[in-house]
Amino acid sequence: MPHHNTKENANMSFSEEVTHRHGGETLTACYQCGTCASSCPVARLDARFNPREIIKLSLLGEKQEILTGDAIWLCTSCFNCQERCPQDVEIADVIYALRNIALEAGNSPNIYADFASALIADGRIVAISKFVEKKREEYGLPPLKAVHVEALNTILSATGFTKPEKKEASQ
Amino acid sequence: MEQPKVGVFLSDCGKQLSDILDFDALTNFVKNVPNVALIARGSEFWRGNGLKAIVDAIKGGKINRVVVAESLPKLSEVNIAQAVSDAGLNSYLVEVIDLKDHCAWPHRSAPAEATEKAKAMLLSAIERAKLLEPIEKLEFPTLKSALIIGGGIAGMQTAVDLADLGFEVNLIEKAPFLGGLAARAGRFFPTDDCAICIQSPSSDVKTITHTSRKCVYRSGFSEIPNLSILTNAEVVSVEGVPGNYKVTIEKKPRYVDADKCVVCGKCAEVCPVETPDEYNANLNNRKAIYLNVPTVHPQIYAIDEDACKFQECAKCVAVCPTNAIDLGQQTEQVTLNVGSIVVATGFKEFDSSNIKEYHYDEYPDVITNLELARMIDGFGPTGGKIIRPSDGKPAKKIVFVQCAGSRDRRYNPYCSSICCMISLKNASLVKEANPDAEISICYIDIRTTGREHEYYYERARDMGIKFVKGRPTEIYNDEEKGKLIVDVEDALLKRFLDLEADLVVLAAAMVPAEGTAELAEILGLDLEADGFFKEYNAKLRPTETKKRGIYLCGGATFPKDAPTASLHAHSAAMKAAKFLTSGKIVKDQRTAIINEDYCGDCEFCPVMCPYGAITLEPTTEDHFVAKVNEILCEGCGVCVGTCPLNAIELRHSRPNQMSAQMNALLSVNGTSKPLVLAFCCQECGHTAVDSSGMAKMEYPANVRIIKVPCAGIVRVNQILEAYKAGAQAVMIVGCKTDGCHYEVGSAKAEKKMDMAKILLKEYGIEPERLEMFKMVFIEGAQFAEAAKMMTERAAKLGTLKLMGDS
Ligand SMILES: Cc1cc2nc3c(=O)[nH]c(=O)nc-3n(C[C@H](O)[C@H](O)[C@H](O)COP(=O)(O)OP(=O)(O)OC[C@H]3O[C@@H](n4cnc5c(N)ncnc54)[C@H](O)[C@@H]3O)c2cc1C
Ligand code: SF4
Ligand code: SF4
Ligand code: SF4
Ligand code: SF4
Numbered sequence: 001m002p003h004h005n006t007k008e009n010a011n012m013s014f015s016e017e018v019t020h021r022h023g024g025e026t027l028t029a030c031y032q033c034g035t036c037a038s039s040c041p042v043a044r045l046d047a048r049f050n051p052r053e054i055i056k057l058s059l060l061g062e063k064q065e066i067l068t069g070d071a072i073w074l075c076t077s078c079f080n081c082q083e084r085c086p087q088d089v090e091i092a093d094v095i096y097a098l099r100n101i102a103l104e105a106g107n108s109p110n111i112y113a114d115f116a117s118a119l120i121a122d123g124r125i126v127a128i129s130k131f132v133e134k135k136r137e138e139y140g141l142p143p144l145k146a147v148h149v150e151a152l153n154t155i156l157s158a159t160g161f162t163k164p165e166k167k168e169a170s171q
Numbered sequence: 172m173e174q175p176k177v178g179v180f181l182s183d184c185g186k187q188l189s190d191i192l193d194f195d196a197l198t199n200f201v202k203n204v205p206n207v208a209l210i211a212r213g214s215e216f217w218r219g220n221g222l223k224a225i226v227d228a229i230k231g232g233k234i235n236r237v238v239v240a241e242s243l244p245k246l247s248e249v250n251i252a253q254a255v256s257d258a259g260l261n262s263y264l265v266e267v268i269d270l271k272d273h274c275a276w277p278h279r280s281a282p283a284e285a286t287e288k289a290k291a292m293l294l295s296a297i298e299r300a301k302l303l304e305p306i307e308k309l310e311f312p313t314l315k316s317a318l319i320i321g322g323g324i325a326g327m328q329t330a331v332d333l334a335d336l337g338f339e340v341n342l343i344e345k346a347p348f349l350g351g352l353a354a355r356a357g358r359f360f361p362t363d364d365c366a367i368c369i370q371s372p373s374s375d376v377k378t379i380t381h382t383s384r385k386c387v388y389r390s391g392f393s394e395i396p397n398l399s400i401l402t403n404a405e406v407v408s409v410e411g412v413p414g415n416y417k418v419t420i421e422k423k424p425r426y427v428d429a430d431k432c433v434v435c436g437k438c439a440e441v442c443p444v445e446t447p448d449e450y451n452a453n454l455n456n457r458k459a460i461y462l463n464v465p466t467v468h469p470q471i472y473a474i475d476e477d478a479c480k481f482q483e484c485a486k487c488v489a490v491c492p493t494n495a496i497d498l499g500q501q502t503e504q505v506t507l508n509v510g511s512i513v514v515a516t517g518f519k520e521f522d523s524s525n526i527k528e529y530h531y532d533e534y535p536d537v538i539t540n541l542e543l544a545r546m547i548d549g550f551g552p553t554g555g556k557i558i559r560p561s562d563g564k565p566a567k568k569i570v571f572v573q574c575a576g577s578r579d580r581r582y583n584p585y586c587s588s589i590c591c592m593i594s595l596k597n598a599s600l601v602k603e604a605n606p607d608a609e610i611s612i613c614y615i616d617i618r619t620t621g622r623e624h625e626y627y628y629e630r631a632r633d634m635g636i637k638f639v640k641g642r643p644t645e646i647y648n649d650e651e652k653g654k655l656i657v658d659v660e661d662a663l664l665k666r667f668l669d670l671e672a673d674l675v676v677l678a679a680a681m682v683p684a685e686g687t688a689e690l691a692e693i694l695g696l697d698l699e700a701d702g703f704f705k706e707y708n709a710k711l712r713p714t715e716t717k718k719r720g721i722y723l724c725g726g727a728t729f730p731k732d733a734p735t736a737s738l739h740a741h742s743a744a745m746k747a748a749k750f751l752t753s754g755k756i757v758k759d760q761r762t763a764i765i766n767e768d769y770c771g772d773c774e775f776c777p778v779m780c781p782y783g784a785i786t787l788e789p790t791t792e793d794h795f796v797a798k799v800n801e802i803l804c805e806g807c808g809v810c811v812g813t814c815p816l817n818a819i820e821l822r823h824s825r826p827n828q829m830s831a832q833m834n835a836l837l838s839v840n841g842t843s844k845p846l847v848l849a850f851c852c853q854e855c856g857h858t859a860v861d862s863s864g865m866a867k868m869e870y871p872a873n874v875r876i877i878k879v880p881c882a883g884i885v886r887v888n889q890i891l892e893a894y895k896a897g898a899q900a901v902m903i904v905g906c907k908t909d910g911c912h913y914e915v916g917s918a919k920a921e922k923k924m925d926m927a928k929i930l931l932k933e934y935g936i937e938p939e940r941l942e943m944f945k946m947v948f949i950e951g952a953q954f955a956e957a958a959k960m961m962t963e964r965a966a967k968l969g970t971l972k973l974m975g976d977s
Binding site: 029031032033034035036037038039043044050052053084086087088 | 528574578579580581615616640641642643644645658659660661662665667
């Protein structure tokens with residue numbers, strides 16, 4: 001079942017594939033000013049990642065490089081870039097769209113499979129640790145409520161959520 | 172009225188048409204139409220002997236209506252109208268049709284069907300001709316005077332042009348001094364000389380050569396005898412009509428008598444008030460009585476009412492040697508009667524404090540190009556030194572940030588078009604005077620499109636100015652270092668640079684002048700989405716507005732450099748002169764008429780008229796009635812198409828004329844296909860039909876064309892009438908929305924057709940039988956396609972059954 005608005009069209013260019021997807025609509029407005037890159041805390045620290053470059057590669061149709069590389073998974077979703085882009089490119093959302101495409105193509109870091117397993121099993125991506133519970137208590141926050149795992153799984157299966165395959169260690 | 176005697180002149184266009192159409196059949200057909208007094212056949216009737224035949228028939232009293240079937244009627248109509256009028260017949264008693272492009276050529280594969288259509292077209296022309304009425308010429312006197320709003324270089328140059336041509340010119344400026352931005356910008360590219368320099372008026376007795384170009388203060392500008400200048404003045408209302416505008420102006424007091432001030436400056440010396448000098452971008456203080464700079468114009472001191480302490484102080488009054496200061500002056504209302512108005516209100520820098528990341532309002536060392544220009548100017552607050560406003564120390568490291576607020580969908584999506592050049596100029600001027608300065612320009616694209624402009628870019632590189640391709644994301648204040656840090660990615664190197672700066676110069680976007688929207692409201696003019704004044708037709712009629720006699724120039728329509736603003740100013744002056752010079756407006760009375768007995772004062776037509784030509788006037792009872800102002804009415808017929816009570820008719824396109832045409836066009840089919848009627852606006856829509864024929868594109872002969880002034884005139888009841896008369900489908904063909912010759916006619920028609928479709932359903936008519944198309948001349952192929960499509964649609968739907976049909 002399609003759970004996104006991708007136009008199934010073999011002739012579609014990669015940039016069209018992105019713009020037809022939820023979150024990717026604004027891709028083509030980019031004029032490569034670099035505001036996003038200089039706003040991005042990750043790009044400063046990790047030479048593998050530069051949001052401006054990701055946008056450019058998407059526009060140029062460098063699908064393999066984007067889908068199989070690490071870059072798109074490094075974004076922290078801080079939205080600094082998106083706040084400042086003068087062309088209203090929703091950069092962080094474009095990166096989500098790219099991640100979804102990569103995921104469907106079977107390219108995702110193993111940790112996402114772990115997240116998915118945890119979500120399906122416990123209703124949370126990260127299990128609540130004793131540490132977190134103690135911290136919450138210290139801050140005067142109420143304890144986290146239990147998740148209705150069965151209901152969540154109904155939603156997950158209705159929306160077509162599947163667990164990404166884990167890759168071999170070499171990958 | 173005299174019985175109509177119609178002369179029908181059938182041209183075969185040098186056998187082009189008779190090879191396809193059966194001309195004998197056409198002549199026989201026409202012969203039997205009542206009121207046809209004469210039929211002539213020839214090879215052309217728009218010139219030479221053919222035209223003479225028409226003239227002779229009129230002069231001989233044989234005919235009093237003329238129908239001409241010619242090719243290319245767009246060209247021939249003018250000749251024919253002139254000759255007919257010279258022969259003593261009103262030129263509106265003529266109907267010209269195009270049997271070539273509208274019939275023979277597009278239907279040449281089906282000659283028999285084409286001949287039948289030609290009969291219908293001839294019948295339609297004859298029936299219309301019988302109902303035509305003479306249209307008279309209207310004349311309205313115009314005053315030979317103009318008002319120019321805005322005393323920047325554009326307004327001043329328009330004023331010089333119009334004054335030189337002998338018109339009475341009034342120039343009003345809301346500031347106390349003239350010059351606008353040019354007075355503040357110091358030096359101008361592309362000549363590198365002073366910004367504030369204008370063409371000399373010919374009234375300057377020393378203007379002996381045509382090379383004259385002078386500093387405003389010694390140009391003789393204020394001595395031009397037929398130019399009166401009002402400073403501190405703004406328009407508060409405009410009444411009247413083109414050629415006779417009554418303008419009310421509010422003139423704030425200067426408190427200094429222009430005839431007495433000798434510019435000694437003693438007043439400013441004693442004035443105790445210090446107030447930020449907005450002229451110098453608040454980089455210094457000035458007194459409450461002041462001149463902007465020594466070279467300003469007019470050379471008269473002015474008092475800033477917001478700063479002056481008036482009677483509490485009055486020190487200046489005591490010291491003035493000529494008693495020029497009068498603290499009791501009051502605001503005056505001045506009324507001017509002028510024939511024409513030129514808007515030259517310019518533009519201003521965008522408020523950069525909107526761009527939070529650049530901290531313009533927080534860090535004093537973040538400035539704009541205009542502020543930098545004041546520092547560069549030797550008359551400016553720093554005497555030409557480039558300093559850090561925060562501590563007054565020299566600024567060594569300077570970073571320019573381009574597109575600050577431009578090309579940014581959050582603020583102004585457009586390119587302000589001059590700021591690349593302004594930064595290149597300013598950076599070079601700074602570097603020239605301070606060779607040690609380290610200057611970087613952060614850009615997205617460098618735009619240097621005019622003559623000599625690329626040279627500025629070249630020179631800047633030669634001088635050692637650095638270019639960084641990247642738009643800074645943030646400007647920080649590094650307190651330890653005592654520097655600003657410009658955080659930018661050099662996108663070419665994919666490297667992050669933290670550029671240190673003493674001074675950051677924002678190439679701020681250029682936006683409409685303060686009060687532009689209010690002035691547009693007062694003048695009844697439209698604005699573009701970006702907030703600048705809208706030109707009547709951006710391609711062909713720049714400087715004009717939708718209102719006759721009101722023109723625009725300079726930065727009021729969009730940011731421009733001085734050469735373009737000057738060009739624009741001279742163009743506006745020419746347009747105004749053309750309008751004013753004859754002392755009258757002459758136009759054909761092809762205007763709307765209101766049937767006052769039917770008018771229900773619903774207020775639709777005054778709102779819908781694109782030219783503000785209709786007002787509701789009170790009648791004796793508690794009732795209003797719509798009145799058309801004939802100077803303003805452009806004859807589009809949008810009001811006709813709007814009035815729910817059918818109380819409006821347009822001369823020369825009356826409903827009875829249109830009905831007669833429709834019935835005639837649909838009376839003969841001659842094809843096996845369903846009849847389709849296309850209402851085509853006389854502008855783009857009708858020319859699209861021409862071009863399909865000219866290019867010999869084929870579409871079926873069952874498609875019949877009726878020409879209307881504007882798509883907006885077509886009424887829903889006329890569409891129903893067309894179905895009744897036999898049309899199986901109806902097309903409305905108008906101009907493109909933005910290209911509509913009557914501003915909004917096409918758009919209004921489109922909306923109306925959407926509503927009409929709902930109504931058709933109520934009447935049991937399939938809404939697909941009606942479609943609106945928007946085309947331009949070069950889209951003949953689209954017309955032919957649309958004609959085929961509507962034919963096929965109607966064929967598929969089968970014969971239309973109207974209510975009441977058995
Ligand atoms: C920093 C800077 C540097 C520039 N450098 C260059 C350059 O080097 N070379 C170049 O070619 N161009 C340059 N320009 C552009 C140039 O200044 C403009 O092209 C030119 O000034 C436009 O003239 P204008 O008369 O249309 O408008 P303005 O100069 O803006 O004049 C408009 C006038 O109208 C007045 N006004 C506004 N509203 C009203 C109203 N409602 N009633 C009465 N009066 C009103 C204003 O007070 C003003 O005096 C520069 C512009 C800036 C901002
Ligand atoms: S900030 Fe926007 S326009 Fe600029 S490079 Fe990034 S995505 Fe493109
Ligand atoms: S949202 Fe992602 S790409 Fe954008 S600035 Fe944050 S980490 Fe960088
Ligand atoms: S002229 Fe240059 S600085 Fe100004 S908006 Fe256009 S590209 Fe940006
Ligand atoms: S014909 Fe056009 S311009 Fe004239 S009054 Fe009607 S809507 Fe206005």
